Amino acid sequence: MKTWLDSWPVFRQLTGSDPLGRGQAARSRKTEQVTSRTATADRVVKSICPYCAVGCGQRVFVKDEQIVQIEGDPDSPISRGRLCPKGSASKSLVTSPSRVTTVKYRRPHGTEWEDLALDEAMEMIADRVMAAREKGWQEFDGDQRVNRTMGIASLGGATLDNEENYLMKKLYSAMGAIQIENQARI
Known part of the structure; x- marks a missing residue:
């Protein structure tokens, strides 16, 4: 027969098989009814x-x-x-409910952010990358053919893993950029 003492953790600790109070003695009835989020995952x-x-x-x-x-x-x-x-x-x-899930854009000299369609944003980025590449393109340095652009540079960060840095290096090199660096080397 259970008494009110059975619900008292110190009593369970002193009379049960958990004298240090690190296991069953420390568990309440409410704890026994709780199911972890990981146990119910699909x-x-x-x-x-x-x-x-x-x-x-x-x-x-x-x-x-x-x-x-x-x-x-x-x-x-x-x-x-x-x-x-x-x-x-x-x-x-x-x-997080405050997570931004849309592309935000602030026009030049604008004061407000506006939502932009992903396709439109990607087109704008591609156009600007190609314009910077073309504007900074250098075919010759003296009489030496160099085929490079000085209009694009990359500085990778520590949050990028080796694979991402490798792919960025390949992309920027293919575009003709020579100023490609990573934060880890600086």
Whole structure:
């Protein structure tokens, strides 16, 4: 027969099999009724933390096509299940109600941001890249053929991983840019 003492954690700690109070003695009835978000997930997707170039492994728990939890992946040889504070909070990166999900554009000399269609924004970027490439194009340096542009430069950041930096280097080199650098080398 249970008494009011049975609901008291100190009593359970002193009389039960958990004298240090780190297990069953510390659990309340309410705790016993709680189900974790990870236990109810429909699937678990392996991912990589987006914040820095370390590449910590993450497990993304999905229920009804919504992210319910993100945790470190213990199978990752890089992070072995651990995440830094930013990585631990990365769920808010994709689920925050204040997350901007549209392209924002402020016209020259404008004071307000406006929404822009993604296709229109991509066309504007491509046009500006091609115009900068053409404007800064240098075919010869003296009598030496160089075929390069001085109108485009790239400075990669520490949040990019090796693969992204590699692809950026290939892209900018193919466009003729020679000023290609990465924050890690500076």
